[in-house]
Structure formats: structure tokens, C-alpha cells
Amino acid sequence: MRSVRGREVKCFTCGGVGHMARQCVSKRVDHIQVLKKGFVQNVGKEAVEWVEMLGQRRRVVIDSGTVVSVISTRAYEKLKAGCSNWREEMEVLEDPKFTLLNTSKSVMRARGQIRITIVVRGRRVGVVFQVVENNVDVLLIGTNAFESIGVKLT
Structure with missing residues (x-):
């Protein structure tokens, strides 16, 4: 030891x-x-989907290593700017009662939770996103939404 x-x-x-x-x-x-x-060789592809949210086409990453869906503050602000009636189109939820850890096991402060209806592969589903402080345009779909969007883990 x-x-x-x-x-x-x-x-x-x-x-x-x-x-x-x-x-x-x-x-x-x-x-x-x-x-x-x-x-x-031996390099996998990033699991990316194009979805519609708030009337906008957005690129999201399907991430089986993430147990919650995440949206960066930058992506969140861009979504709101592109939709004049965003207040009616999304639901702002109460603050999360859990702590988020990134891949380095560092605490990430969630600035809030939102539910947005997205259209992915022809399915219209509500997804709960954790809003995290980040200046990069990030949208991750975590395992919390896999069943509703039609992704199955085996």
C-alpha cells in the first residue's frame, strides 16, 4: 500500500x-x-442527435455516462433568445435537491432545473435539464431521458 x-x-x-x-x-x-x-480504428463516434426545442433545431449529445440531462447557461440563454414565448414553452422547476459531479469528481453548481419539450426522432417528450454555469454551448441528454426518447441500454 x-x-x-x-x-x-x-x-x-x-x-x-x-x-x-x-x-x-x-x-x-x-x-x-x-x-x-x-x-x-477502435475509435467510437460521438452519439449526436439533432432535435427541435423551442422551435429551434439544436445539436445534442446522447451521453450514457451522464445520469441527468445538462444544458449550459450559454445554450440556455441562446434558446431563450431564439423564442419570444419561451416562458410559455418551458417549465422552470424548483432548485435540485442533489449535487452534480463532473467527470473529475468536482462539484458543479446547478443554477436551476427546467423542463423543455423536445422532438427527437419524431417523438415529442419533456426532458428535465440541469442548468449549469458554462460558456460553451453544451446540451447533453443523460440516462434520465433515455426511455422517453427511445434509447435503450442493454
């Missing part, structure tokens, strides 16, 4: 004992960069 100054070493990524985060094999890979043209 590894120790530092007589204390056990604990990994900040997975919480395991005996190794550090930089040695952790539990790290999630969100992005890869292909260095040579044609060397993309």
Missing part, C-alpha cells in the same frame, strides 16, 4: 486507495485527437 507521510494514498478520481489520480485507470475519455490520417 502506498503512503505519504504515514497516510494511505487516496485517488481523487475514483476514491480508491493505493494510487493517485494521475495513475488512475478509471479516468473517463471524453475526447481524443487523431494524430495521423487514417488511424481511427
Whole structure:
């Protein structure tokens, strides 16, 4: 067992004992960069869908590693700006009663919860999104919405 100054070493990524985060094999890979043209074997594709929400066509990522659906504050503001009657089209819910952790196990503060009706693959469904502070245009559909949008995990 590894120790530092007589204390056990604990990994900040997975919480395991005996190794550090930089040695952790539990790290999630969100992005890869292909260095040579044609060397993309064994690399999966990002699960992306085009959906309609608030009368706008938006790109969303279907993410089986996310248990809640997430919308960044930037994407949220862009959606509202593109829909004059957004107050009637979406439901603002009470603040979440849970804490969100990102892939680095850091706490992400949810600025609120909203329910938006989206049309995906011809299905019209309501999806609850956690609004998180981020200046990147991010829309993730998590496992909380998989059944309603027709995605099955096996």
C-alpha cells in the first residue's frame, strides 16, 4: 500500500486507495485527437442527435455516462433568445435537491432545473435539464431521458 507521510494514498478520481489520480485507470475519455490520417480504428463516434426545442433545431449529445440531462447557461440563454414565448414553452422547476459531479469528481453548481419539450426522432417528450454555469454551448441528454426518447441500454 502506498503512503505519504504515514497516510494511505487516496485517488481523487475514483476514491480508491493505493494510487493517485494521475495513475488512475478509471479516468473517463471524453475526447481524443487523431494524430495521423487514417488511424481511427477502435475509435467510437460521438452519439449526436439533432432535435427541435423551442422551435429551434439544436445539436445534442446522447451521453450514457451522464445520469441527468445538462444544458449550459450559454445554450440556455441562446434558446431563450431564439423564442419570444419561451416562458410559455418551458417549465422552470424548483432548485435540485442533489449535487452534480463532473467527470473529475468536482462539484458543479446547478443554477436551476427546467423542463423543455423536445422532438427527437419524431417523438415529442419533456426532458428535465440541469442548468449549469458554462460558456460553451453544451446540451447533453443523460440516462434520465433515455426511455422517453427511445434509447435503450442493454
